[in-house]
Amino acid sequence: MEVREVDLGAYEWHFCQKHPSASIDAYFGDEPKDDANTRWFPAVVPGMVHLDLFRNKLIPDPYKELNEQKVQWIGEIDWVYKCRLPKLSFQENASVDLVFDGLDTFADVYLNGRHLGSTDNMYIAHRYRLASADLAGETNLLLILFRSALKEGQALEKKYGKRELWNGDSSRLYVRKAGYHYGWDWGPVLMACGVWRPVRLEVYEARIREVAIPITLSDDLSQALIKFNIDMDCDVRQADKYDVNISIGETENSTILQSQRISVTKQATASTQIKVDKPKLWYPRTHGNPHLYTVKIDLLKGEQLLERRHKTIGFRKLRIVQRPLEEDPGTTFYFEVNNLPIFCGGTNWIPADNFVPRLTDEDYRQWIQSAVDSNQNMLRVWGGGIYEQDIFYDTCDKMGILVWQDFMFACGLYPAHDAFCKNIETELSHVIKHLRHHPCIALWCGNNEDYAIGEEYHDPNDKGPWDDTPFPARKIYELIMPDMVKQLDPTGAPYWPGSPYGGVGGADRTVGDIHxxxxxxxxxxxxxxxxxxxxxxxxxxxxxxxxxxxxxxxxxxxxxxxxxxxxxxxxxxxxxxxxxxxxxxxxxxxxxxxxxxxxxxxxxxxxxxxxxxxxxxxxxxxxxxxxxxxxxxxxxxxxxxxxxxxxxxxxxxxxxxxxxxxxxxxxxxxxxAPIAAGISFVDGSDNTKVSVWGASSKLENVHVNIFVRAYRIKDGHHVFEHTEEGVLLANQSTELLQVDLCKGVRDDLRESDVVLCAQFYAGDQCVAQSTLWPEPFKYIHLPDPVLHIQYDINSITLKVSNPVKGLWLEGNADMAFDDNFVDVLPGCAKTIRVRNWKGEKLAARWLGYNRLESR
Missing domain, CATH: 3.20.20.80 (Glycosidases)
Structure with missing residues (x-):
């Protein structure tokens, strides 16, 4: 029989507040029996209790005014969710699993009054094998009790002791729940709970339980070796009746390159390997195309298709290079992809909402497109949030964004007693197996800033045990995590113990990474x-x-x-x-x-x-x-x-x-940007000489014409120009030239009345610009720039008579600018592409002119 999935989120769900003194048995009926003032309200699954309360107009919007304070009670009590399922009939001898992709966090699951299990980790999936009688009723009550994570954590803290941390209630260190729910220095305290990821029934006679696809690229990148290790769920006595068909093809054009059919062993496993010659490689977007391949895995019984899995993979060789520098202390710390050193320019990623279930796939695509549009090639998934939704990693794969993946530990000295470590091992196994096939994953990182907090307790020469130290979680970061990454992702991303980490302390700027x-x-x-x-x-x-x-x-x-x-x-x-x-x-x-x-x-x-x-x-x-x-x-x-x-x-x-x-x-x-310009005064020159440099991620040298110009601020007069040809070396920065400024310019500089500019031209196109203004800006008297805006259908052109700093444009709510917050100089018109312009005049603001003015 074919694997069948029943989406339980499609059924009607309800929730209510649990009375503190009532037993769970009181909630198995249509109305709670403990309190006449408590009743069931409609709920949405996947979801979170705050969303359901707001949807039912029981709380104000937590994001407005001071309403965060008004909803703190939600995290201090228990909640009950239920769903009534109709009678479901299945083929005789079929296995039926109840699968939760995520429960936040301390939950007890009941079906028709039978306790199926308890959870204490929001990051992992939970699977319960059901008996044939579990769904035999005319209606079947699925009920989930969510216990207060705050109170559960505080009970654990009382048992094991208070631990040091930054941000949030200290009990969070004992709870495998998103740290930012407890509040951070950029986020509110909103202690959510609920069925936050999909829930379903899986019905099958056999299913694919697990797929590992380790990939090895030859040193010259000309051949890829793909190994497949597949584990099954089935009656092992019948395992040899099944086959697995594996095919691989380019994602872009769906062309099948290779296909192989293999038998399932009596141990309910299947394995093989496939070689791909001259594979198209996956690169970060700044250095090449992120080519992807689709692996299709079919579980067969004879010619009957029982289940089909798809995995998107990419061929890339990635490592972190740490080797001595030629003229500086310490060692390098750079990512090398397909033998190319990569400058990683990017941002840190936090969850894009306190209530993640309301984020859509399109929200994620737009966010990652924002990273792409701002020329980023790396996102760091920060350790106080969540292991992100699949769409996040799928989109990073597709768009060529490297992902630095923290494990979910942040800003605290976590415990490491046996039960906690066992929970962590289960979490790591789930997360690594789930994400390891993504070519975007560039690094597994142990934690965020835990070593910074534990710095006074961290002796790199102390190899443990650390159980009786204030920093016992070194056992997790230095033993458990690296061993599990090596075991479960042997050819994938490297492991790094923490961020920041390196040298004797986290502040060592010559080794590893720093904050x-x-x-x-x-x-x-x-x-x-x-x-x-x-x-x-x-x-x-x-x-x-x-x-x-x-x-x-x-x-x-x-x-x-x-x-x-x-x-x-x-x-x-x-x-x-x-x-x-x-x-x-x-x-x-x-x-x-x-x-x-x-x-x-x-x-x-x-x-x-x-x-x-x-x-x-x-x-x-x-x-x-x-x-x-x-x-x-x-x-x-x-x-x-x-x-x-x-x-x-x-x-x-x-x-x-x-x-x-x-x-x-x-x-x-x-x-x-692929090419960026820089200009600064030469140290020790008393502002009489400037340096010009350029940075390039291009894979070939770029010839440019360099213009160094000076403009008087008070009247816009062009008072100095130097022109020279230069070569930007491939995939690195280049020191291009030093220029002595003439006496007149030096005199004007002393009066804070000259702005300098370096521009790179390729042909007649300006490919990069950098300006050097006298600082601090508060001393400068900036005249009216005499701004003129020339409108076209898809662009605007800015012209000024006097230099303008930080020109900011605003249009209608849907309008998007290709560039903004720009410095514009006399004689150097700036053209900006626009989208969704509706013909209205734009509003402008600039430094020294703190009003929006339509132009």
Missing amino acids: QWNVWHGIQDKYQNYSKLAGRFVSEFGMEAMPTLSTMLSMWNTGTSPVDQYAQSRVSDWHNKATGFEARIGKYIMENIQFPAAGDLPAWVYCTQFIQAEAIRYAISGWRRNFGGPGHEKTSGALIWQLNDCWPVTSWAIADYYKKPKAAWYVAKREF
Whole structure:
């Protein structure tokens, strides 16, 4: 018989609050028997209790106003979900499994009053084999009790002891639940529960339980060896009646390249191997095409098809290279894909909603498209969230985005007692097996910042045991995880114990990866010093900024008076979870630009985004400059904290909850571009000499004409020009030239009245530009740029008479700009492609002009 799936989410579900003193037996009827004031309400599965409460108008929107405070009770009580299934008849001798892809988190599952099992891990699937009588009734009651994860965790903490952490209630360290549900420095405390991933019945006589597809590429990349190891669920006495047919073909054109039929052994396994000559390789999008192949696995009984599985794979050789640098201390830390060193430019990814089940596949595609559109080639799935939905990894495969995959441990000294470790081993087995076939997976990483918290307890020379130390989870990161990755993904992504990790401590900038938080956190250094704060791979850094104005306004209820919608209001402050944000936002604005008026919310949005964008520019430009040729890969990655938000909030994200780009998103796009330009004053030259460099991810040398120009700010006069030919070396940064500035320019520089510009031209096309303004900007008197906007159907062209800094354009709600937050110079028109323009005049704002003006 063919494998049959019954989607239980298609049936009617209901939920109710469980009375604290009632037994679960009281809920097996149509109405709870414990409390007349408690009744069943309609529910949606997959879903979460907050969504069901809001849908039934039982709570306010947790994302508005201060409503987060009003819904804290939800996480402190137990909830009951039920579904009545009709009588279901199945073929005699069929196996029937009840399968939950995810239950959040402490759940007891009952069918017709029989307790099937308990769960304590939201990250794994749960499968229950049913007896023939379990679904024989005219109706069959599936009931799930969700116990409060907060209270369950606190009970475990009371038993085992309180442990050190950053962010959230300390009991979360004992609970295998998304850490960010407990609140983070960018997210609310919303302790969800529910059937958060699909639930179904699987009916079969035999099924494919597990597929492993380890792939080995030859050193010269000319041949791929694919091994197939398949495990079955079936009556082992009948196993030799089944065959497996495996075929492989290119995903793009569905052409079958090879096919092989093999018999299932008496141990209910099947294995074989296939060689592919001259395979088309999978590359990160910045360095080639992400070619994909589709593997089709058919389970057969004679000629009857029982089940078909599809797996998408890619052929790529990937490793992390750590070797001594030629002129600098420490070692490299770069990803090499198909023998090519890769500069990884990207962002950190957090869950895109506190209530993940309401995210659609299209939401995920749009988010990853946002990464692609901003020239990123890596996303880091951060360890305080979730192992993402399948569509996330499928889309990264397709779009050529590398994924740094944290295991779900973040910012804490986790326990490592036997029961906890056993739970972790089950989780790791499930996750690695589920994700290992994805070519996008570039790294398995043990945790986020746990070594930073445990640094004073971490002696790299101590090889354990660590059970009686304050940092027992080293057993998980240094023994359990690497062993399981080696066992379950032997030819796939490498393993790294944590992030940051390397050297004696997590702050060692010469080994491994670092989180560079000495800007914003730490010593709160000037962002202009980012280039001096480089590490071998910077996997976190960032600067806070408000979201777009429309997203800021969405924090208030409809009809709120504009008088109450200001930057330092109670609501605005509530929607910023960072400790000390008031002083830090104030510091960076005060140091760099003129302070906006207290009640001018649009000006505050612009100014915070200006600071964020400039900080991101300094960081990426300086660190990408460090990615030299062989032996000189001093910095090989820059991952911005963070790409996205999980609710409307002021945070480090470069695109807000509604996917609207901030100014920093456009800066990242330019700095991560295939060709990027840089210009700075030469150290020690007293601003009399400038250096120009370029960075390229192109795989061949690029010849460019380099223009270094200077413009007087007060009147736009072009006062200096130097032209030279140069060659951008392939797949690295190149120091191109140094230019002595003439006396007149030096005098104007002392008066903060000259802006310098480096432009690269290929033919008559400007392929990269970088500007160098006198700083701090707060001292500059910026004249009206005399902005002219020329409109076309799909583009606009910007022209100015005087230099303009940070020009920001706004149109209708659906309008999208190819570029924004731009510097425009006299005689250098800037053309920007637009989508969804409806003919209206655009509004513009720029530094020194804190008003939106239609032009």
